[in-house]
Amino acid sequence: MVQSRVRDVARRAVHAEITAVAESLFREQGYDATTVDHIAERAGISQRTFFRYAGTKEDLVLGEFDRQGERMVDVLRSRPAEESPWTSLRHAFEVVVASRGDQSDRDRAKLVYSIIESSPALRAAYLDRMDLIQRRLVDALLDRATGTESRVVTRALVGAAFAALNAVMETCDPDCNGSDTFATDLDHVLARLEPASTRN
Structure with a gap:
């Protein structure tokens, strides 16, 4: 051991x-x-x-996104089945929020995104990995579903939540003053976009 x-x-x-x-x-x-x-x-x-x-060289840049995705799926699967999918996704996004707390982490995130944007092939690989994470979150939500939730609606829900997360990341980097500010901005955007059908 x-x-x-x-x-x-x-x-x-x-x-x-x-x-x-x-x-x-x-x-x-x-x-x-x-x-x-x-x-x-x-x-x-x-x-x-x-x-x-x-x-691989690609893994050096994108590997952390894979690890974050794994943690998001784990968090989502640990949430109560009766919790609304939108709320559960917000808890899963806490993995990303936690990574904004340290200035050195924010500086590295800025560097990583600049590297991704510098290479069309790397950006395509990044988008593929983000798509895979979303599909895994869809599977996790459908696994716990008790009704007749459709995959297409759940996929759209996860996509909308990720769009909110990405919008906050784009506007908050690199000047966001830590995870508290990031979390506040994310909560605000998610609250504005939350579908009425997901509210408990």
């Missing part, structure tokens, strides 16, 4: 170092112009070690 924790800590440390090196290169020469070989050479590791700890 102790050895397993030590390995996990070591793996995260190596991954963090590779990520920092990659982000530095992305700033210097652009995402598309930076290869795995460039990153491995700057980090002082082999290409094999890169793939072992980092996965």
